[in-house]
Amino acid sequence: MINAVFSTEGAAEVLAVVFVGANSTRPFPDVLLFLSILTGVPVQTLQSHYRFFSKQQTLNAADPNLNIGPGHYVVQPNADEDPALPQLGRWANTVSLFPPRSAASSRAGPRPGSAGTVASASNPPSGVSTPRDDDTEASPEAVKRYARFTLSLGLRDRRCVVTGNADPDALEGAHIIPHSWKRQHYWGLPEDIRQTLLLDYQPLCIDDVRNGCLMEASIHAAFNMQYWSVVDEGDGRWRVVAMDKKAPSSIVGQYLRIPDPGSADNHLTYPECFVNPRFLQFHLQSAVFRRMRGAGEDDEGDYDDRDKPLGDVMKIWADEENFGRYVRSGGNVALAVE
Structure with missing residues (x-):
């Protein structure tokens, strides 16, 4: 690596x-x-x-x-x-895919590129809590929310956007910007991303399909861990790159599958409402800071x-x-x- x-x-x-x-x-x-x-x-x-x-x-x-x-x-x-x-x-300026675990850990000055580094100079106003790195809600409303999100992704993507697997039992809805940011009203994200989620993607905000894609469960888990990310090839194609040796080797070098033609509820075609490129860029940036910071093995x-x-x-x-x-x-x- x-x-x-x-x-x-x-x-x-x-x-x-x-x-x-x-x-x-x-x-x-x-x-x-x-x-x-x-x-x-x-x-x-x-x-x-x-x-x-x-x-x-x-x-x-x-x-x-x-x-x-x-x-x-x-x-x-x-x-x-x-x-x-x-x-x-x-x-x-360092970026982090997930919010900090606590305000105290942010003040302690985490190592550059660590998962605890806040992604923006913007600080949340007083009274806004800092969430955990994952989203472990189990309320009925949370279950319905996730089901709606995954169903919408399924209608657009039809298959894992990385492997092409179309088995519905193997697929999950994957957020690009993690849902845990919602709990602190997206404070700490880069301001352009925050404004997009809050204003442009109303009423679903972080659950808008342009912030997600369908993935196999194991591929989704590796994506959240930032073992892999994607690089913009400049022609509308996104190539999978390994950010850690734990990245699934079978997907490295593959390209994200663009949705088949079709129309979504927002009067856009499915390809037009694919993942927001800025969100994929943010995932890559935060993965670089987290995974490529000089902490690997030295074989010399x-x-x-x-x-x-x-x-x-x-x-x-x-x-x-x-x-x-x-x-x-x-x-x-x-x-x-x-």
């Missing part, structure tokens, strides 16, 4: 390191997309102003067909570039003196105790890894 690891002021010559785990290969355009999500630096800027290299090779960032294999890939500005270029050692492990800054960064991001020391010391690398 990919783990993007960022340096600090103490290791300024290493702006970023992309680690691809053992027995893995990745399309390089995906690597650029994930790094762009993590840093907020546009893909075009990464391609034109930064170089990517390992001990064995320098990569051609402009090659759309390039795949990269296991190893560490260092990211640095081109030698003649303006030093005012965006610094990749800075995290972009040995660093010479020249690689010490990289080794220190890996130690910080791969160990919660080291990371805690790093935060408490105000970003002092030496204190974090002593």
Whole structure:
């Protein structure tokens, strides 16, 4: 898997390191997309102003067909570039698929990319509770609500949008933006998503079919865990990408199945009321922060003196105790890894 690891002021010559785990290969355009999500630096800027290299090779960032294999890939500005270029050692605004478990856990300053990181700078007003990560309502109204949601998805999708399985006993309605956000009136979501759910998707809001799709139960569970997500190919197709080694291998590289022609109740065709692309983008962004943050295995492990800054960064991001020391010391690398 990919783990993007960022340096600090103490290791300024290493702006970023992309680690691809053992027995893995990745399309390089995906690597650029994930790094762009993590840093907020546009893909075009990464391609034109930064170089990517390992001990064995320098990569051609402009090659759309390039795949990269296991190893560490260092990211640095081109030698003649303006030093005012965006610094990749800075995290972009973090996003999380699920709401925080509690206000206290949010104030504690979770590790960047963790499931407890609030998705927006917007804070809920006082008196708004923060829900659990799942939606465990069991009231009759909740059962009816979910049944209506799943039935509407079934009428549109007819099958699992990932595998094509049409067995009704194997299928579930999957929310893209989790239903648990409703309990806190969507505070903490990016403002454009919040406004879409509250205003554009009335009266169903988060249960609108444009916030869901039909999936097999096991595929749905892996989607909620963000073991997999989807990348926009730019032509209306969404390709499944693995975000964790637990992703079902049979679906990686598959494309979401667009609904067959037909008309929905809102005067749109079924393809027109398929999942909102912004919601799928949000799932991918939050999956990148949660799953690709430098906490994976390191199958090399040995660093010479020249690689010490990289080794220190890996130690910080791969160990919660080291990371805690790093935060408490105000970003002092030496204190974090002593």
